[in-house]
Amino acid sequence: MFARLRPAPLYLALLSALTATTSQAGDLSWVDPAVASVNAQVISLRNTIHQNPEMGNQEFKTAALVADQLKSLGLQVRTQVGKTGVVAVLKGGLPGPVMALRADMDALPVKEMTGLPYASQATGIRLGKTVPVMHACGHDTHTAMLLGAAKVLAEHRDQVAGTVVFLFQPAEEGAADVDEFEADTLIGAQAMIRDGALDSPKVEAIFGVHVMAGYPTGHLYYKAGTVLNSSDGFRIIVKGKQTHGSAPWSGVDPVVASAGIINGLQTLVSRRADQTQGMGVISVGTINAGSAANIIPETVEMTGTIRSNSAQVRDTLLKKMPPLVQGIASAYETEANLLLVNHAPVTTNDPQLTAAMVPALELAAPGKVQRLESSLSPSEDFSYYAEKVPGLFVFLGATPEGQDMSKAANNHSPYFTVDDKTLATGVKAHVQFVMNYPGRAGHGL
Known part of the structure; x- marks a missing residue:
């Protein structure tokens, strides 16, 4: 798998120059300690969400937890977006663009076999049938990491240039209450977009992070152009x-x-x-x-x-x-x-945005950023956002580095697990997107 990867092309003059300076956001040395200060809470949130999974369009408890966390940070919060989605807005202390960070919240109809102390024992109703439910794709980590990033950014809002829109999306894996062959109801990202998730305020660029088994903890992977099927x-x-x-x-x-x-x-x-x-x-x-x-x-x-x-x-x-x-x-x-x-549709990373944000990835995972040589086979409805505004969707390794990557249980497996140690890198990636975008991509690149 990793034979197809090569180090990020920092030899490019533009990106080298960008890496040499810390961007118009100023000194970002506070990011790592700020992320470290919320890491225990992020892990705790992830464990809670993992133990209480909910399928698409049924994320009622998850959405309530998310909304409560965001309101406690003093953010503007809107619920029931795209049915069970949550949108929060953070206005920074400095002028700048509107940036969106997206996480998905839904789980899958899978019986968990991990044996983790916080393993799911939950069931849910999918199209009228009782099924086991598990966070077998890592959406619990996505939600927890974005909540962590929201806390870090809210506590340092005076240093944020522009406005941050946090999108907590339902039904990325499909809706448990909608038979796709019997109804044409919009779900997931399409329902969020329909309900104005990108419009109030008007989003200029959007970022997403997805954990991937079989990739080492703390490593980030990216690709310009087509990235998912x-x-x-x-x-x-x-x-x-x-x-x-x-x-x-x-x-x-x-x-x-x-x-x-x-x-x-x-x-x-x-x-x-x-x-x-x-x-x-x-x-x-x-x-x-x-x-x-x-x-x-x-x-x-x-x-x-x-x-x-x-x-x-x-x-x-x-x-x-x-x-x-x-x-x-x-x-x-x-x-x-x-x-x-x-x-x-095909998930496409905006080439200019991708090139501009490689230094932000390097700040989040120094020496552990690699470029994918080819697109990956899964699919993601993040693609709908990226059709509306420039988007960048990157991947975060979820498997401890000492393990054989080829033997890691894949996403959607009942044995799928995510290393807690990788969550801090995901939080950093979100924060660095926000802190770097205004100076590197949004204005004058």
Whole structure:
């Protein structure tokens, strides 16, 4: 994994010059001790949130905790943004731009197997069914780190140039109360944007940090341009005519037709998408059909995901998929109903903003900043914010340095863990974004 990485390109004259000066924000030597002073509280908050996870659009207790913490800092706080989201505004003591910092709050329907003393035993209701719930992607750490950054910045607001908007977002992983194939309700980042999260005040740039297992604690990773794949979901219902398995000619077999559709979907990537523009993946994750081995069923339902690191490839796959599915279904004398659901576009880091903020990353993690050589395969609805304003989304290592990175349980695993020691670096990254942006990127770069 790390063979693809190389040190941050500080040899570039511009970035070297920026690193040599501490920016217009002035002396930032106070940041590290200020972060250290809140570290125990950040870890405690993270443990509390981890032990009490809530799924998308159900983050009621988490949002209440967040709002209480922010109000105690004297910030302007707005709740129920994007349903359960929280937005807080800090006005600095110096003139400057409006900057946003974003964290997501939701957990996943996963049964925790970590054995941690603060492991989740919680359950929740997802689409009417009781499921186990776990912070298996690190959103508990994101929330705690941003709360820590809010405290540090609030306590030093006289040194903050401009205004900071703290976005605590629900439903990044999807909503537990919305069937994506049955409703077109906006959730997550889209719902936050709809409710004015970037508009009051008007945000100029946005930053986000995501913990990643298999990357060492305290290390930060970044990439200009495409950094994460797009994500789209699909459901296909293939209808045939039920009959006895011993006489398939007396009915119409939707199972065989579905097999043809699944194979055909792969040709969209290999034969229809321009491979010079990027990669694409179409994966079928569920197939449900029939109730007996000797009966050809009436219908087959399948669901899956489409991912790409290219807007052009994504567009091709989404446009070519409906006629291909219909054509193959028709060839088998079946009927097919295809529903596409757009989850997130490609996550793109603004190149100018990224280059300008590398020194801020270096201040947060000296000697531990690396540039990703290629984009990563997951997806993030942070991409919707980055379509509205310049954005930078970076990754924070979550696995202790002494461990074998290749054996770390991945994000979304029931064994996924985050090293407490990495949280301080995440807090520093948020603070350094705010303290460095006005002088390095927002004005005159």
